[in-house]
Amino acid sequence: MTTSKYLDQFNPAKPTFNSFFRSTLPKPRLSQTILQPAPRRYNHFIAVSMASDMGNTDDVLVQYVVMRRDLIDSWPMGSVITQGCHASVAAVWMNREDHYTTKYCGDDNLDKMHKVTLEVKGEAQLVNLSEKLKGAEIGHKLWIEQPENIPTCLATKPYPKTLVAPFFKKLKLCK
Template sequence: MRMASPIVQYIVLRKDLAETLKWPTGALIAQACHACTAVIHQFREEPTTQQYLADVDRMHKVVLEAKDEESLVSLAEKLKSENVDHKLWMEQPENIPTCIATRPYQKDLIQIHFKKFKLMK
């Protein structure tokens, strides 16, 4: 019998915010936190989200980097076209896209969308 794929949440942050625009590390972490909180709240009724939250000590997140705004927005458009629930976090009041977080999914259902992104360093 095949074991169920683990439930994971994917987070993709713009690498250029730190490298080119010189955002501090704390500001980047805040962007990821905003996106994660928003998408968990938005999709709190989804069974997979409830299952993910039922064992908070064993949550799995995969944090990846997008090279720039264009690659992040392009990913958001692809996720939308593939009906992958996610939140594109827009930093206000500047309206800058900074991060994407998916709602929790079984890893084998969505990992294909993130193959071209590297782990955040």
């Protein structure tokens, strides 16, 4: 479904935002278009469109990498870092033609990439986070180490921080 369908439903006398929009996007100036909330499964796409339509150039592109604390405590550090690298590269490669990914990997941004590395307690929390992201249609890669078949970490594709930060706000920074 396209954004233009929701523009046809625009009612300037009664602008509304659902809680997702309120928590993730800055309030628009009066000169900017306000969209009616879409059905739940389309909110992410409407929000992406709104962020780009509003010219939100201050919103940094970020890639989130989420590691398992239990592996950090029991595996060699190099192996754990390698897992995060695998997930990060895979998420970028899988989305290599995406607008945000090409901008994130562009020549003018290579020295300014932003990544946030977070942690979860174990496998169950990592898999639950992956399911939550799938449900919200947030592009990511759950890295499953082979041949052991162990989910070790996940990484999102690059997104504007305001669009994905709410999904990670309860997680701790990886230390």
